[in-house]
Amino acid sequence: MQARKDKQVNDMVEKEKIYPLIVDESENIAYISDPETYEVIYLNQAMRETLDLALGEDYKGRYCYDLFQNRKTPCPFCTNDRITKERFYTWKHYNEKLGKYFKLRDKLVEIDGKDYRLEICVDITDSEVHNKDLERQLSAEETVVQCIHALSGNEDMDVAIHSLLEIIGGFYRAEHAFIYECNYSENTVSNTYEWHRKDLMSRKEKLQDIPMEYVAQWKEHFEEEEAVCFPKYCEEGEARLPEILQGLGVRRHMAAPIWEETSEKYGGEKKIAGFIGVDNPTKDIEQVSLLHSVAFFVSNDIYKRRMIYKLKDLSHVDALTGLGNRNSYLEKIEDLKAAHLKSLGVVFVDINGLKYANDHFGHPYGDEMIRSVAQGIRRYFPEYSYRIGGDEFIALYIDGTKEEFEERLDGLRDYAEDECICDFSMGVNFGRGNVNIEEQIGYSDSMMYVEKQVYYGSVLDGRRLQHKALARKLVRDIEAGRFEIYLQPKINLETGAMVGAEALMRREGEDGEILLPDKFISLYETEGVIQYLDCYAFEEVCKLLQEWIKSGGTPVPVSVNFSRLSLMGSRVVNRLAEIRERYEVPPELLVIEVTESVSQMEPRALKGLMEDFEKYKFVVSLDDYGYQYSNLAILINMNFVELKLDKSLVDDLKSNPKARIVVENSIDMCRRLNQVISTAEGIENEDQLNILKEFHCDVGQGYFFSEPLPREVFLEKFGGHHVF
Known part of the structure; x- marks a missing residue:
């Protein structure tokens, strides 16, 4: 008896009360619910179609938060406490269940003496997505401008790039932002710059000298796309996160290539110099083009700065050996003259038979002799080593003990005997307190000259020298x-x-x-x-x-x-x-x-x-x-x-x-x-x-x-x- 009565009430509500209320809004979707119990009592046809309810499928008695939002409890954004009978309450919301943006108009309506919630929903997805895309684009463009300012506003390249990475990390709300650089001579790639969130630890040291094949996926995708996001295609199974990152807790990885122009010797084409990116981004991950834009400016800035540094270094570094050149040596001597030294050790080195080698075996072999001697000097006197002439070198040992100086000399002599592809003469001198730099260097030069004369007195034509040199080089070439x-x-x-x-x-x-x-x-x-x-x-x-x-x-x-x-x-x-x-x-x-x-x-x-x-x-x-x-x-x-x-x-x-x-x-x-x-x-x-x-x-x-x-x-x- 009661059930029949309830049905009659519902029928009356539908026919006499509800239809007139929504006739003017029939082109939009709408529903009515009980604001106290959250039960839905009416859906219009548009709402039925939107929810994809089957014909005859009942919705009455279901809760609005379950039916519309797929939630188990009332929505935290519910507007029941803000709606009145006098006017519509208008707001916007993204419905995750339906995957759409809506403009919502809520109001209390009285039916048979009871207040019900009426909500009319206008689909604004297209315009909202367009607006958000514009917002993201503007935000990305502003970020690029910030990155450019970070690069141009700092003379120190390390500081400039760290600031840039911090900006990128913030944009994507990522855990790490980084730059990797390729070393094609060693066939490796290394993490050279890194920014990380304050609550996280640096992992830069763990990502050094990685064999190139471990990051082959990057290069493969870079050659096809401007930037990549792993795992971008996980559902389709087309790409997976590289294994080297999985062990570091990386769930998502975005990167863009940094290109450099090769010289005419190598065809004048572009090659990948490295890549810039972020790990575990949580915001705007679809904005991969931002990384591509930043990578372009980074590659230009790094190239420009390195050219400046290279030009500066060329005036102080010997191009053949990488040691300091005569300019660098003379500047150091002037600095030492003004300093108060506790001790000074001087090693003067001259290659035996360089002219003979150049005349008989060619200058490339002579260059190999020079590099071989320089390698030994750098190994045992890495702090201050210079090539001051074609076959002359000087190493300085500043404010150290005589015992340490002698140990280094023994190491250099062993190198000359066992590893160097040629012979060289040495003059050495060690002084403590009140050091006269020019006198010590002059004395070392004289001692070297004496040793050289002894050497040439026993090797009149230089043949024994070259036999030893050539034999060592031949064995090395075979091993190589x-x-x-x-x-x-x-x-x-x-x-x-x-x-x-x-x-x-x-x-x-x-x-x-x-x-x-x-x-x-x-x-x-x-x-x-x-x-x-x-x-x-x-x-x-x-x-x-x-x-x-x-x-x-x-x-x-x-x-x-x-x-x-x-x-x-x-x-x-x-x-x-x-x-x-x-x-x-x-x-x-x-x-x-x-x-x-x-x-x-x-x-x-x-x-x-x-x-x-x-x-x-x-x-x-x-x-x-x-x-x-x-x-x-x-x-x-x-x-x-x-x-x-x-x-x-x-x-x-x-x-x-x-x-x-x-x-x-x-x-x-x-x-x-x-x-x-x-x-x-x-x-x-x-x-x-x-x-x-x-x-x-x-x-x-x-x-x-x-x-x-x-x-x-x-x-x-x-x-x-x-x-x-």
Whole structure:
């Protein structure tokens, strides 16, 4: 009975009271609720559609804060205590459930003697979003202006950039703002500038010298976009926060690239110098373009300031060594004259044989000598070290103990003996109290001169000096990977099958160019250090053959060239056998190539060498036959398995009848000399190949088949024994 009565009341409210109230606002959404219980008693059709209520789905009895706001308790922004019957209360609100902005008009209306809340809602999302976008844009532009002022208003670059980062951190309400810079020579990236919220700790030290591959995601996105935000695409799975940041509690990361122009030497293009950004921003994260704008001004400012600093430093820093130059030294001396010194140690250094090195090996090598000496001086006297002339240096040790000074000198002497690529003379002096700077420096200079005269008295032509220097540099270049083995296939001319390969050395020059052996081998032979390179080549070939075998392939014999000087060393063949044994390479896979100059060895030494080859089962090949002279006696006295005809004979095969006679008879001689394999070098065209086939030459190599290839390329192309 009561239920029927309630229904009648509701029907009456809807039909007689509510409809007239909203007829003028029918184009907007509206509802009526009980302000005391928050129960909804009416929704107009527009409101039903907005809430996406299904046909017949009842809303009565539900609370307004649940139905409209998806809340479990009354809204903290509810206006029930502010509305009256006399006028509408107007306000704005963003409805998170509906994702829209509304202009709201609230009023109390009386129905059957009871006050109800009427709310009419006007959707203003489009205009509000537009206004907020304008506000954000204006705020971002103002922030950029502040950043520009921060950069231009501080002469100290560190202070200027910290102020800029503080502005950016505040704009985004972030935890950290930062700049990372790339070091392409070390292939690393480091956090060079940082601002952090006062309640947080700095993490700058944890983000130094990061391998470049760890931040590859940054570069990948920078090349496609102006700025990036990780994780921007997490829902789509297209990008995730780089792992290096996850361990530091970073949940969101925004960054923009800092670009720099490369020099004409590198194409004059832009490259990424670093990036600027924020971590865990909580405001305006969609304004990534702000970072891009700031990055532009930062890159210009850093470049400009560094150019100024560089120009300033150039007048005080030696460009070749990085030590102080003569200007810097003279200024320091003037400062010391006005100071009260407790003690002063002076080290005067002069490089021995720099002119000889420049004349015989070129100025790039002389520069390397200068840098090597400077490295030692800087290591043991880092405070005050100067290059005051072409081959002269001075180091000052100010207000220290004599014991410490002597320890540093001992370190520098050890460096000269064990690490420096050249010799240098030193004059040293240490004084306490009432120091006369000019007298001490003059005395050190005199002592250095005496040591230099003693040195040149024992080394009249400078050759021992250069042998030591060149040997050290050669070993260092080998350790630095500046030498590389190339391989050229040797082809059976009858079948076209690869039956061997020759290992040929290549060297990386000072400017990165690849140098052929004729550019460096003769120098190493002249200075008596070629044995280091020959043994290195032999060991590299052993490594190659070991890898080839372990990979399941079937390697072919590889020839290694040896200088006569290398083979004259004590127990050299024994050492080669030990290397071969260490890599478990079968003897038949290694061929030692020697030239006819080996016949110049003293007869007993040559005989001993051949006996050692036979004892350790080394296969020996005679290389460059016919290059300058052909010592037929060597073919009688030595057991070669191969005779290689020099390229100069092969070049003239088509046009020179005499060359054809020599080549044909040499090949015939090989067949008669215990079946020695005849190999023709330098085959470059089909005419040469056909003539050699006609003479029944066994093996050939040259550009007609393949140029020498780096080991990886050779294995990829010929590891499966491709047939020509």
